[in-house]
Amino acid sequence: DHPEYNVWDAYEIYQEMMVDTTIPVNTDRVRHSWKGDWNHFNNGATGAVYYTEDAHYVWIPNGTSRLEATFTATEFDSDTGQAGALQLSIDLGEDGSNDAQGAGVRQSDSWYYDLEIDDSAWGKWAEFDISGQAITLFGFIEDIEFFESRVPYTVDVMLTLDLSESVDIQFEQRPDFYTDLNPTTPSEMYDDSMDGMLTFTKPAYDQAGVISLIEPKDSEEDGEDGGLFASIAQLFSDNPITMMFILLLILLAAGGAGYSMRNEKEEILMAVLEDDELEDDAS
Incomplete structure (x- = not known):
């Protein structure tokens, strides 16, 4: 224990512990998933309608050839008499267009999207957003003025990369959203010759160096x-x-x-x- 250390000392040690580390992975696919609630607020007095911000961002690494996204929403709820119809929009490169328009395939309670990716989207963010409509029949019983339609959902995005050349994934996290990518199971096209062709370079804790950074010190x-x-x-x-x-x-x-x-x-x-x-x- 070192009671002479304060919060700023600990933060300085934390910064020195973080070093860029390159980690090889034996796969050609990475994924990112998240959960959310699409909310629809109805102001009965004025007729105004408000929606929550559901935009989320995924980094498209160099070499990405395929994007698969699964969007699952609980659109029907018998307890509240809720019914809704939501869809997922995908804007590659954040150019304002919906690249998933008409590409979704309904599978039970989910929408499945399968998009081909070219080099115009590499090294850029893809914006995922939720849109649609919902109504709650019994919401007025609790609050006649502000009753809410709430639709929980999950989004799972998987990217397949072309490993004909080595690919290193390195990017800065967006401060307003959690946007990390993680390796997942390889595709059917993957073989042993691709081992180590995909690497992640990201900040990591140098745990071995912690002891050397903490030394007893005297107060003034x-x-x-x-x-x-x-x-x-x-x-x-x-x-x-x-x-x-x-x-x-x-x-x-x-x-x-x-x-x-x-x-x-x-x-x-x-x-x-x-x-x-x-x-x-x-x-």
Whole structure:
């Protein structure tokens, strides 16, 4: 334990621990998934309708040849009488277009999208957003003015990469969204010759270096006290006779001052007693 360390010391150590590390993986596919709630707020007084922001972003690495996305939403709820119809839009390169328009295939409660990716989308973000309509029949029972349609959903995105050349995935996280990519099971086209062709370069903790970064340190007060006593000790070591003589003079002076103060107090006390006796005799 090192109680002398504060939060800023810990943050400095944390920054020094983070180093860029390249990790090879034996796969040609990566994925990212997330959950959310699509909400529809209806203001009965004004008729205004409000929707939540559901945009999410996925990095498209160099060499990506295929994007598969599965969108699953709980559009029907018998308890609240809710019914809805939601769809997933995919904007490759964030150019404002919906590249998934008409590409979705309905599979039970899910929509499945399978898109071919070319190099125009490489090294860019793809924006995923949710749109649609929903109605809640029994919502007015709880709140006639602000009743809400709430549709939980999940999105699972899988990217397949062409490993005819080595591919390194490295990008900065968007501060407003969690956007990491993780390796997943290889595709049917993967073979052993592709092992190590895909790598991830990302910040990682250098746990082996933690011990070397944490060293005991003295506070400023301890440092000042240590410096004073160290200087006195050094003087005694260099000039023992002189320092002993000075110490003796200090002790004699202190003793003389104490003796003088004691005599002065005794004289004052005697004078007070004599005055009291004279007053008693006079009375």
